[in-house]
Amino acid sequence: MLPQSTGQAISIKNLVKRYEDVTAVDDLSFSVEAGEVFGLLGPNGAGKSTTINILSGLLEPTSGSATVMGFDVQKEPGKVKERIGVCPQEPAFFPYLTGKENIELMGNLQDMPKERLRERTDWLLDQVGLGEASSRRAGKYSGGMVRRTSLAMALVHDPELAFLDEPTVGLDPQSRRATWGLIEDLKGRGRTVILTTHYIEEAEALSDRVGIIDYGRLIALDTPQALMEEHGAENLEEVFIKLTGRKIREEV
Amino acid sequence: MRAQRVTALVTKELKKLVREPANLFMALIFPIVMTVAFGAAFGGLGSGNMDATYTVGIVDLDASANPVWAEAFREGISDTGVLIVREYEENETAHADLLQGKINAFVILPEDFGDSVDSFLAHPADPALWINSTLGLAVDQGSMIIGAVVPPLIQQVLAVTIFGEQALTLALPLSIAAPTQVTSSHLSQFDYMAPGLFAFSAIFITMLVAQAFSTEREQGLLRRISMTPTSSSEVIVSQVISNMITGATQVTIVYLFSGLMGFRAQATVAGIAYAFVIVLFLVLCNVGFGLITASLVKSSGAATGLSFLFILPQMFLGTFVPSMGGIGRFVPSYYVTDALTSLFLRGAPLSSPVILMDLLVVAVVGVVTMVVGIVVFQRFGGD
Numbered sequence: 001m002l003p004q005s006t007g008q009a010i011s012i013k014n015l016v017k018r019y020e021d022v023t024a025v026d027d028l029s030f031s032v033e034a035g036e037v038f039g040l041l042g043p044n045g046a047g048k049s050t051t052i053n054i055l056s057g058l059l060e061p062t063s064g065s066a067t068v069m070g071f072d073v074q075k076e077p078g079k080v081k082e083r084i085g086v087c088p089q090e091p092a093f094f095p096y097l098t099g100k101e102n103i104e105l106m107g108n109l110q111d112m113p114k115e116r117l118r119e120r121t122d123w124l125l126d127q128v129g130l131g132e133a134s135s136r137r138a139g140k141y142s143g144g145m146v147r148r149t150s151l152a153m154a155l156v157h158d159p160e161l162a163f164l165d166e167p168t169v170g171l172d173p174q175s176r177r178a179t180w181g182l183i184e185d186l187k188g189r190g191r192t193v194i195l196t197t198h199y200i201e202e203a204e205a206l207s208d209r210v211g212i213i214d215y216g217r218l219i220a221l222d223t224p225q226a227l228m229e230e231h232g233a234e235n236l237e238e239v240f241i242k243l244t245g246r247k248i249r250e251e252v
Numbered sequence: 253m254r255a256q257r258v259t260a261l262v263t264k265e266l267k268k269l270v271r272e273p274a275n276l277f278m279a280l281i282f283p284i285v286m287t288v289a290f291g292a293a294f295g296g297l298g299s300g301n302m303d304a305t306y307t308v309g310i311v312d313l314d315a316s317a318n319p320v321w322a323e324a325f326r327e328g329i330s331d332t333g334v335l336i337v338r339e340y341e342e343n344e345t346a347h348a349d350l351l352q353g354k355i356n357a358f359v360i361l362p363e364d365f366g367d368s369v370d371s372f373l374a375h376p377a378d379p380a381l382w383i384n385s386t387l388g389l390a391v392d393q394g395s396m397i398i399g400a401v402v403p404p405l406i407q408q409v410l411a412v413t414i415f416g417e418q419a420l421t422l423a424l425p426l427s428i429a430a431p432t433q434v435t436s437s438h439l440s441q442f443d444y445m446a447p448g449l450f451a452f453s454a455i456f457i458t459m460l461v462a463q464a465f466s467t468e469r470e471q472g473l474l475r476r477i478s479m480t481p482t483s484s485s486e487v488i489v490s491q492v493i494s495n496m497i498t499g500a501t502q503v504t505i506v507y508l509f510s511g512l513m514g515f516r517a518q519a520t521v522a523g524i525a526y527a528f529v530i531v532l533f534l535v536l537c538n539v540g541f542g543l544i545t546a547s548l549v550k551s552s553g554a555a556t557g558l559s560f561l562f563i564l565p566q567m568f569l570g571t572f573v574p575s576m577g578g579i580g581r582f583v584p585s586y587y588v589t590d591a592l593t594s595l596f597l598r599g600a601p602l603s604s605p606v607i608l609m610d611l612l613v614v615a616v617v618g619v620v621t622m623v624v625g626i627v628v629f630q631r632f633g634g635d
Contacts, residue, residue: 056479057479058475058478058479078481078483081479081480081481082481084479086476086479088472088475088476088479090472092471092472092473092475092476093473093476094264094268094473095471096267096268096271096272097264097267101264101267104260105260105261105264106476106480108256108257108259108260109257109260109261109477109480109481109482110480110481111254111256111257111481137271153476
């Protein structure tokens with residue numbers, strides 16, 4: 001349920017996050033409409049994951065404010081966490097549990113009704129292609145399988161807003177398409193998705209709008225088509241390179 | 253606090269315990285191995301151990317007007333059937349014989365031994381009028397068996413000889429730790445060790461908890477859980493519950509296997525229930541130690557190493573391993589072993605002040621350690 005819904009899934013105002021002498025997020029302001037697939041792009045260390053961590057209630061910002069689904073992330077982190085699903089950049093799963101148990105655990109931590117949890121788990125296992133391996137311990141899974149398990153863990157409670165932090169890294173084409181299918185399913189049911197990825201063509205294909213951040217600052221925000229037209233580029237990757245340069249970045 | 257979340261996390265922890273060989277070994281297999289090994293080595297299953305005797309020297313320096321107490325003590329030692337008395341005129345000779353292995357231990361009765369006892373009997377309720385005194389005791393430290401068996405036997409003889417069969421008083425003018433009233437000639441060495449095994453198993457929970465938190469932190473799993481509405485208190489409560497289930501299972505295992513190995517506990521159902529309760533408080537204490545450990549170091553390897561700072565003192569000072577003097581009183585496992593020794597070996601009632609005081613100490617230390625552990629972990633132990 002959205003309290004006094006503004007139609008905005010995310011609203012960020014003058015957000016700053018500093019670590020001693022490093023500013024990871026620098027006066028960031030933007031909003032994401034409910035039901036949007038929003039591509040959050042940027043080079044390594046640009047501040048994407050830090051922004052997601054603040055929005056998911058894991059990090060306290062140095063200054064500024066952010067609301068998620070109408071709730072202030074600092075004042076009401078519990079209500080935010082009930083409404084979001086986070087697929088972290090590094091797949092985090094319990095190796096001694098089976099794939100199915102991992103997904104069910106996350107559903108139980110979200111207080112899902114048993115029957116609904118069972119249905120969602122079975123559906124997700126099928127969607128991510130883990131049906132046959134669901135009773136094997138996740139510690140025995142391949143890299144692609146754990147990434148798909150991690151994605152299913154994030155989506156089991158059918159969150160209103162999903163943060164997918166590079167969900168397709170290391171996946172084969174079939175698994176990548178299955179992940180895209182899940183994102184399209186979320187979008188089709190009016191869910192909001194924040195997608196970070198280094199596969200720019202993926203963002204171009206899936207995102208309604210794209211925000212590009214660099215050195216913690218928002219340097220572009222529009223639809224992929226509008227950005228390409230504005231910068232006279234044939235594709236979004238050209239825009240990305242034009243805005244962020246060719247210099248290889250190091251993680252901060 | 254949502255029951256569904258806590259239940260899910262407890263289930264997860266128990267599955268980890270059963271499915272991860274290292275955890276399974278440390279929590280459940282290790283107590284079985286220790287109980288069976290000690291039972292086979294020192295228990296009453298073999299005929300040889302039942303006939304074991306030890307020679308104890310007595311240096312009688314008692315110059316009290318009433319010599320009857322020193323004489324009664326000597327007779328009590330002989331009556332055990334396990335200890336053979338050899339009398340000495342002075343300390344030096346006894347010490348020399350101990351060094352040469354001619355005796356296994358010696359006791360020095362102080363000059364005011366009889367006066368001390370008489371002062372207690374004359375004014376049992378007024379400690380201000382007691383003449384406080386201490387018996388000297390030297391034991392062959394090269395033998396773990398002698399160290400484990402002889403001191404409790406001597407304490408038992410002292411208590412029973414002087415204070416009779418109702419030796420349950422906490423404060424005495426003579427230094428006596430956990431007096432026992434069991435007829436020692438019917439007990440094997442293993443019987444004296446078994447109460448310590450109950451505490452021994454539970455203290456390794458420190459390592460399991462430290463590893464659990466530090467490993468899950470390293471693998472990003474604590475962070476993953478914190479991305480859900482689950483609170484840190486729900487995570488910690490689930491750890492406490494799952495480890496209490498582990499502790500209760502350990503008590504059951506040690507009780508069953510020590511029984512199979514010949515341990516004859518003189519406890520009622522209520523006494524066994526008491527054993528579960530006091531061990532669960534020790535578990536609580538060790539969960540707290542585990543949280544502190546996981547807060548102080550960042551890697552699971554370092555957590556394993558650091559956890560032994562809490563495990564080793566508890567093991568060497570408070571379980572079946574004989575401790576030096578009263579230093580054991582600084583570790584919680586000592587009180588568990590002390591209580592279970594009184595309960596199982598002498599069949600002391602649950603209303604005994606010694607047993608109740610032991611429970612109180614372990615409960616207070618358990619709660620305080622747990623609170624400190626939670627505070628420290630929430631401040632320093634997160635991502």
